[in-house]
Amino acid sequence: MKLKWAVAILGLSLIASMAGAQVSGPTQAELNNSAMARDSWLMYNKSYTGTRYATLTQINTTNVGQLQRVCTFATNDLGAFQDTPIVYKGVAYITQEDKTYAIDATNCNKLWEYDYQPSGPEVLSTNRDVAIYNGMLFRGTGDAHLLALDAATGKLLWNVQVQDSSNGYFTSSAPIVWNNMIFMGDAGADWGIKGQMHAFNVSDGSKVWDFNVIPTGSEAGADTWGSADSTATGGGSMWTSYTLNVATGKLYISIGNPAPDFASAYRPGANLYTDSVIVLDAKTGKLDHYYQQISGDNKDFDTSAAPIIYTLNGNLMMSVATKQGYLFTYDDSTKQQLYKVETTSHLNMDKPPTTEGTRICPNYTGGSQWSGPAYSPTTQMLYVNSIDYCGVVKLGEVRLVKGQLFFGGSMELDDVSKAKGYTTAYDAATGKQIWRFEPGARSPGGVTVTAGGLVLTSDTAGNMYALNAKTGAVLFKTNIDNAPSGGGISTYEVNGKQYMAIAVGNSSKGATGVGAVAARLAIFALP
Amino acid sequence: MGITALGVGVLAQTQLSYTQAQVDLGKTTYSAQCVMCHGAQLQGVSGPALAGDKFLKKWGRNTLDDFYYIMSTSMPQTNPGSLSKDQYLAIEAYVLDTNGFKAVGDKSLAQEDLKSFKFTK
Numbered sequence: 001m002k003l004k005w006a007v008a009i010l011g012l013s014l015i016a017s018m019a020g021a022q023v024s025g026p027t028q029a030e031l032n033n034s035a036m037a038r039d040s041w042l043m044y045n046k047s048y049t050g051t052r053y054a055t056l057t058q059i060n061t062t063n064v065g066q067l068q069r070v071c072t073f074a075t076n077d078l079g080a081f082q083d084t085p086i087v088y089k090g091v092a093y094i095t096q097e098d099k100t101y102a103i104d105a106t107n108c109n110k111l112w113e114y115d116y117q118p119s120g121p122e123v124l125s126t127n128r129d130v131a132i133y134n135g136m137l138f139r140g141t142g143d144a145h146l147l148a149l150d151a152a153t154g155k156l157l158w159n160v161q162v163q164d165s166s167n168g169y170f171t172s173s174a175p176i177v178w179n180n181m182i183f184m185g186d187a188g189a190d191w192g193i194k195g196q197m198h199a200f201n202v203s204d205g206s207k208v209w210d211f212n213v214i215p216t217g218s219e220a221g222a223d224t225w226g227s228a229d230s231t232a233t234g235g236g237s238m239w240t241s242y243t244l245n246v247a248t249g250k251l252y253i254s255i256g257n258p259a260p261d262f263a264s265a266y267r268p269g270a271n272l273y274t275d276s277v278i279v280l281d282a283k284t285g286k287l288d289h290y291y292q293q294i295s296g297d298n299k300d301f302d303t304s305a306a307p308i309i310y311t312l313n314g315n316l317m318m319s320v321a322t323k324q325g326y327l328f329t330y331d332d333s334t335k336q337q338l339y340k341v342e343t344t345s346h347l348n349m350d351k352p353p354t355t356e357g358t359r360i361c362p363n364y365t366g367g368s369q370w371s372g373p374a375y376s377p378t379t380q381m382l383y384v385n386s387i388d389y390c391g392v393v394k395l396g397e398v399r400l401v402k403g404q405l406f407f408g409g410s411m412e413l414d415d416v417s418k419a420k421g422y423t424t425a426y427d428a429a430t431g432k433q434i435w436r437f438e439p440g441a442r443s444p445g446g447v448t449v450t451a452g453g454l455v456l457t458s459d460t461a462g463n464m465y466a467l468n469a470k471t472g473a474v475l476f477k478t479n480i481d482n483a484p485s486g487g488g489i490s491t492y493e494v495n496g497k498q499y500m501a502i503a504v505g506n507s508s509k510g511a512t513g514v515g516a517v518a519a520r521l522a523i524f525a526l527p
Numbered sequence: 528m529g530i531t532a533l534g535v536g537v538l539a540q541t542q543l544s545y546t547q548a549q550v551d552l553g554k555t556t557y558s559a560q561c562v563m564c565h566g567a568q569l570q571g572v573s574g575p576a577l578a579g580d581k582f583l584k585k586w587g588r589n590t591l592d593d594f595y596y597i598m599s600t601s602m603p604q605t606n607p608g609s610l611s612k613d614q615y616l617a618i619e620a621y622v623l624d625t626n627g628f629k630a631v632g633d634k635s636l637a638q639e640d641l642k643s644f645k646f647t648k
Contacts, residue, residue: 410607
């Protein structure tokens with residue numbers, strides 16, 4: 001291992017000496033300015049705050065109707081595609097299971113691609129994109145590794161194993177970087193993992209700290225597991241990305257469901273820190289505080305989309321949308337929950353699964369899956385995509401097959417034609433619904449909101465929409481090759497011209513069906 | 528002869544065997560229920576591969592019963608458990624055959640045999 005690090009460090013020194021053709025940023029100062037930056041989209045949810053608010057106004061409510069597709073880059077890969085394209089210095093970076101691509105963000109020309117060769121079994125094909133810092137890209141893999149690539153060439157700089165994927169672990173979230181650390185957690189609760197959050201050194205991938213998402217022994221929260229044995233497969237995934245308060249150094253992390261998903265009798269108790277947002281000291285990995293959304297979940301209702309933080313009326317707010325179809329907002333200065341409002345309809349949420357089957361709304365592909373709220377400081381509204389979709393959950397045998405799904409039952413989904421998608425605007429202060437748009441298909445993808453008064457969203461029929469952020473009125477609609485969309489839209493300026501880049505394609509067969517239109521990046525601009 | 532055959536029939540298989548009829552039924556059922564995610568060659572599309580080195584690496588240590596359990600409780604994805612026992616067994620025979628297990632014989636693959644065999648050739 002030491003030899004590997006030495007080689008990696010040598011590689012970095014060589015890169016540092018080859019100035020000119022290299023990508024040198026973004027610096028920590030640029031990352032700190034990511035929310036305000038006009039020429040980039042530096043993180044999965046735009047910035048450390050996760051609010052997906054772009055300060056750009058060139059494309060706005062008066063001219064968005066003229067938007068045109070500039071170009072398309074098709075990967076021809078049918079695997080999951082849930083990225084929001086990361087853009088820096090006119091280059092868009094996208095990922096799928098094994099591939100990482102650098103694409104010219106103005107004309108879709110491919111600059112390079114990197115094809116990862118996994119060393120362990122790949123659990124799931126989903127990968128949500130890279131973190132970028134100091135000329136390097138960082139990403140997870142289906143076999144639970146963490147990779148660093150040269151942002152200029154796609155060359156592998158280092159590769160460390162995070163966990164053993166033969167036990168169901170993988171790393172699907174888009175990491176973030178701060179103070180020379182990469183933050184990345186484990187995914188795989190539904191395969192019976194025992195989740196951990198991690199920080200790694202950017203220079204060589206060496207470990208800085210771990211945090212046990214499933215506490216045991218003398219760790220705080222261990223007493224919420226009535227059966228100590230069940231913690232070994234207790235679950236707790238980190239699926240999407242991470243949120244950071246740069247002023248306090250606090251890291252906000254959504255933690256997914258406990259396992260086995262449906263057989264809660266196997267793991268009596270509140271099962272901390274599953275279905276929670278935990279807040280850690282980013283430097284040490286120590287727990288500061290937490291908010292649990294569901295105690296002892298028995299329906300696979302992850303808190304999976306990243307939380308967002310913003311200031312409203314002088315208070316630090318934290319909002320998070322869950323798979324159970326609720327939007328929660330907390331005042332993070334007082335640690336009080338301000339409201340919990342419905343983003344979908346609900347049926348039998350308090351009834352446990354039975355062997356005969358319990359009908360529930362939403363099912364585990366409903367609510368907010370991997371995309372959280374967007375927040376506009378201009379309108380002071382939260383914009384949430386959610387899916388209204390019912391099903392029947394059945395209790396079954398609890399059997400751990402190493403590295404395979406560990407549900408303790410099954411979920412039967414209604415016919416997909418009955419599923420509905422929503423984009424809903426809520427008053428951030430009160431949670432009161434302001435408007436709701438129904439695209440006609442499901443909407444698991446990311447919402448972006450701009451200073452130009454636009455809410456950008458998409459659906460699983462391949463439609464992309466620009467809505468009036470104040471009213472929800474459709475100002476622009478286009479179809480992108482019928483490719484089911486579960487990705488997000490990033491917007492940025494290159495040479496003074498504003499662009500929008502959207503990730504569409506066979507986003508997730510569980511959440512968007514089996515429509516086999518391969519992944520593609522489409523870029524839009526005004527004529 | 529009759530007694531011998533009966534005797535073999537009630538004992539668990541000591542050598543893996545499935546029938547050509549099972550492989551055929553498995554292929555038909557697979558084509559209707561599984562092919563859109565797992566691919567015509569079982570190569571994996573939006574779902575994981577069910578044939579080839581990756582698949583065998585992932586499943587090599589598991590019994591056929593583990594595979595049956597996972598398949599019959601989690602697939603087809605939108606309606607898990609909705610196929611008959613014979614259909615699930617047939618799909619498993621088809622998966623084995625496609626992976627080159629070459630165990631077509633007179634004896635059908637039965638549920639009670641599944642724990643005796645692994646996905647290793």
